[in-house]
Amino acid sequence: MARRTSNPQTSQQTSQQSSFGAQSKVSRRKFLASAAVAGAAAGAASAAQAATAPDPIAPARPPSATRPSAMVAAAEVGNPNALPAAAKNGAAGSDFMVDVIKSLDIKYLPCNPASSFRAIHESLINYGGNKQPEFLTCTHEEAAVAMCHGYFKIAGKPLMTLVHGTVGLQHATMAIYNAWCDRVPVIVLGGTDLDAAHRPPGVPTIHSAIDINALVRDFTKWDDQPTSLQHFAQSMVRAYRFAMTPPYEPVAIALDAELQESAIRAEGEKLYIPRYIASGPPAGDPNAVREAARLLANAERPVIVADRAARTANGMKLLVELAELLQAPVVDQGGRMNFPNTHHLRRAPTVIRQADVVLGLELTDFWATVNGQIDNGENDGHGIQESRIKPGAKLISINSVELHTKANYQDFQRFQVVDVGMAADAEATLPSLIEAVRAAIPNDRKAGIEKRGEASRKAKEEARTRTLQVAAIGWDATPISTARLCMEIWPHIKDLDWSMVGSERQMSSWPSRLWKMEKHYSHIGGPGGYGVGYNSPAAVGAALANRDLGRFSLNLQTDGDMMYVPGVLWTAARHQIPMLTVMHNNRGYHQETMHVQRMSNRRDRVAYNGKDLGALGTRIENPDIDYAALAKSMGWWSAGPITDPKDVGPIIKKAVEVVKSGQPALVDTVTQPR
Amino acid sequence: MHRFVIRAALAAVAALALGGAALAAGSPDKGKAAFIKHGCFQCHGTVGQGSVVTSLGKVLYDTELPLEAFIAFVRGTNRAMPPYSDKILSDADLTDIHAYLTSLPKPADYKTIPLLNQP
Numbered sequence: 001m002a003r004r005t006s007n008p009q010t011s012q013q014t015s016q017q018s019s020f021g022a023q024s025k026v027s028r029r030k031f032l033a034s035a036a037v038a039g040a041a042a043g044a045a046s047a048a049q050a051a052t053a054p055d056p057i058a059p060a061r062p063p064s065a066t067r068p069s070a071m072v073a074a075a076e077v078g079n080p081n082a083l084p085a086a087a088k089n090g091a092a093g094s095d096f097m098v099d100v101i102k103s104l105d106i107k108y109l110p111c112n113p114a115s116s117f118r119a120i121h122e123s124l125i126n127y128g129g130n131k132q133p134e135f136l137t138c139t140h141e142e143a144a145v146a147m148c149h150g151y152f153k154i155a156g157k158p159l160m161t162l163v164h165g166t167v168g169l170q171h172a173t174m175a176i177y178n179a180w181c182d183r184v185p186v187i188v189l190g191g192t193d194l195d196a197a198h199r200p201p202g203v204p205t206i207h208s209a210i211d212i213n214a215l216v217r218d219f220t221k222w223d224d225q226p227t228s229l230q231h232f233a234q235s236m237v238r239a240y241r242f243a244m245t246p247p248y249e250p251v252a253i254a255l256d257a258e259l260q261e262s263a264i265r266a267e268g269e270k271l272y273i274p275r276y277i278a279s280g281p282p283a284g285d286p287n288a289v290r291e292a293a294r295l296l297a298n299a300e301r302p303v304i305v306a307d308r309a310a311r312t313a314n315g316m317k318l319l320v321e322l323a324e325l326l327q328a329p330v331v332d333q334g335g336r337m338n339f340p341n342t343h344h345l346r347r348a349p350t351v352i353r354q355a356d357v358v359l360g361l362e363l364t365d366f367w368a369t370v371n372g373q374i375d376n377g378e379n380d381g382h383g384i385q386e387s388r389i390k391p392g393a394k395l396i397s398i399n400s401v402e403l404h405t406k407a408n409y410q411d412f413q414r415f416q417v418v419d420v421g422m423a424a425d426a427e428a429t430l431p432s433l434i435e436a437v438r439a440a441i442p443n444d445r446k447a448g449i450e451k452r453g454e455a456s457r458k459a460k461e462e463a464r465t466r467t468l469q470v471a472a473i474g475w476d477a478t479p480i481s482t483a484r485l486c487m488e489i490w491p492h493i494k495d496l497d498w499s500m501v502g503s504e505r506q507m508s509s510w511p512s513r514l515w516k517m518e519k520h521y522s523h524i525g526g527p528g529g530y531g532v533g534y535n536s537p538a539a540v541g542a543a544l545a546n547r548d549l550g551r552f553s554l555n556l557q558t559d560g561d562m563m564y565v566p567g568v569l570w571t572a573a574r575h576q577i578p579m580l581t582v583m584h585n586n587r588g589y590h591q592e593t594m595h596v597q598r599m600s601n602r603r604d605r606v607a608y609n610g611k612d613l614g615a616l617g618t619r620i621e622n623p624d625i626d627y628a629a630l631a632k633s634m635g636w637w638s639a640g641p642i643t644d645p646k647d648v649g650p651i652i653k654k655a656v657e658v659v660k661s662g663q664p665a666l667v668d669t670v671t672q673p674r
Numbered sequence: 675m676h677r678f679v680i681r682a683a684l685a686a687v688a689a690l691a692l693g694g695a696a697l698a699a700g701s702p703d704k705g706k707a708a709f710i711k712h713g714c715f716q717c718h719g720t721v722g723q724g725s726v727v728t729s730l731g732k733v734l735y736d737t738e739l740p741l742e743a744f745i746a747f748v749r750g751t752n753r754a755m756p757p758y759s760d761k762i763l764s765d766a767d768l769t770d771i772h773a774y775l776t777s778l779p780k781p782a783d784y785k786t787i788p789l790l791n792q793p
Contacts, residue, residue, distance in 0.1 A: 468784040473723035487789040508725040597713040601756035674725040
């Protein structure tokens with residue numbers, strides 16, 4: 001019989017009175033940890049109940065830890081000995097926390113271990129049976145968060161991670177910022193020890209702070225530092241709900257060590273697990289929807305631009321419906337897989353120049369969608385700023401980010417005036433917008449709309465021919481052209497249920513230009529915050545989600561990004577996450593090479609390369625990194641470096657078979673810069 | 675593309691205005707070395723194939739700019755591509771680079787490449 005956990009559908013808040021008054025002589029901290037658990041609803045078991053009615057199959061639970069001693073503190077930097085005797089007063093507080101976490105159905109926990117959350121760690125693997133969530137060992141917190149990030153973009157469900165409250169959170173911050181900018185929910189729990197009078201001296205004190213979440217408050221949607229177990233239960237459910245309401249964003253909860261480690265007392269407050277009910281996504285105001293529909297229905301050349309519009313498969317379907325209704329070209333900026341690239345209405349961004357109405361759906365940067373900046377040092381160094389649209393063009397924006405943004409970090413981008421703005425979720429607004437457009441299209445315009453579609457079909461075919469001809473340039477070149485690399489991969493994956501789990505932008509977006517992409521998981525977009533170090537761990541997280549769905553995961557991986565958290569390769573091997581990683585190894589931080597070249601030219605100086613092939617400090621060569629050896633050392637099947645394009649296909653074929661057998665495989669190819 | 679043609683034409687006019695002094699024939703081998711050393715390949719690829727990201731789709735392998743116009747363009751460009759003065763790339767270097775680019779073989783018709791004709 002499996003251990004029962006609280007059921008989120010049946011648990012509810014009880015009306016039982018808190019016994020705070022009866023405990024008035026107990027210190028507040030002790031009291032907060034000394035609540036009794038009450039399974040409020042039938043069938044809902046609690047940590048306390050489990051402690052008195054042990055599972056007949058599961059072995060006796062080892063006790064939770066007490067306060068760390070000086071010896072334990074010293075063990076922070078060594079091999080810990082056996083911990084002191086357990087709390088005697090009942091089940092561990094962290095067991096109750098596990099019940100709360102289980103109620104949210106969180107499947108995995110990518111995590112790098114740390115002493116500040118040792119109690120909940122112990123509860124998760126022993127009391128919780130290492131299921132829902134399953135612990136995935138990570139070698140860096142940045143990798144753990146980015147795995148959560150990638151996982152969500154395939155599974156549509158958030159993961160949680162645990163981090164040391166200070167140093168671990170510091171490692172995690174860049175990945176949290178990426179998730180923030182990419183509108184992805186990640187639940188970050190940070191261990192800390194608040195009691196300055198009693199916490200162990202030395203390292204545990206160094207690793208504590210009075211407000212750990214201050215570090216990430218500018219780029220998390222919400223954070224809290226619970227001071228009782230009941231407070232924790234409410235905060236977890238609240239955090240989950242906030243994170244999962246568009247705009248999706250990461251959240252942070254601080255976990256006090258004493259709250260985790262102390263026992264739940266038999267007397268005191270009745271604990272309960274609040275029921276999680278998802279909030280509906282915010283849809284656009286009906287009047288604004290009608291006005292947007294009027295503009296679109298009467299436009300001569302409407303253009304739809306989508307960035308993170310399609311949150312689900314249905315989002316893509318809705319966008320296709322709207323585009324076909326208007327026969328309007330769609331520019332997919334690629335934050336998500338918004339629109340099938342085989343559709344005749346999918347067009348290149350240049351089509352925006354002709355638009356008289358532009359509908360922007362969850363755009364990261366509306367300004368840069370309709371304006372350009374040439375970074376040439378003119379205008380006192382600001383560069384040339386120029387409009388990319390016709391004068392008088394009307395702009396419509398539907399963007400949920402306006403509902404929740406913050407001041408410090410500038411991810412909200414430059415300000416763009418729009419004619420109709422809706423602070424709303426695009427996918428949730430599309431059904432009403434489609435109906436409003438359908439009603440607003442005058443009968444005498446319908447023939448003209450059909451003609452737009454014919455023109456788009458012709459333009460699409462011509463663009464396809466041009467793309468294929470450009471792909472042929474440098475076909476036999478060494479280093480290998482990125483177009484050739486993509487087309488050497490394609491025959492080996494095209495008949496599989498494949499999903500591209502890495503970013504393609506560093507490869508001139510050849511996959512989107514050459515491969516057939518029609519599923520909402522054909523690609524998952526990029527990092528959001530452009531923090532390098534996202535791709536390799538996010539790809540592993542997305543591959544984990546694909547593994548559970550029976551899909552084949554392909555990751556096109558840049559070398560610079562790989563070297564931030566290469567340890568994630570080990571995590572993939574350790575937890576048997578099959579995926580094919582093909583290295584786009586251009587042996588450099590290519591963008592930075594071009595930036596230094598630009599600055600050198602502007603200052604009329606020769607860029608100093610030293611012994612490298614680009615500006616000093618921007619290349620990853622001398623010595624060249626052997627990525628195949630790196631992957632092999634972490635348990636991957638690997639091959640390379642491959643320099644001759646003719647060798648790519650046969651190796652990819654072999655690697656695909658390895659991945660289909662359940663292993664991760666890496667093929668290192670030495671490539672052109674982009 | 676249209677904008678590039680205009681700029682190329684202006685560059686050609688500028689080159690004529692400068693007198694268009696006769697330049698010696700360039701060396702494709704030296705031009706390839708200069709193309710790599712001075713970072714041209716970072717945006718344009720080693721065989722001038724370009725990129726939608728770094729060269730806005732412009733390819734160089736089939737440049738039709740005469741040498742003088744080519745040099746004038748490289749000296750005077752002031753948009754996405756930064757200008758290269760003669761302190762960075764001499765006329766001789768640019769002559770060699772031009773020779774390299776014009777020596778590149780025409781790519782095969784994509785219709786003859788099986789991998790580019792898959793469904």
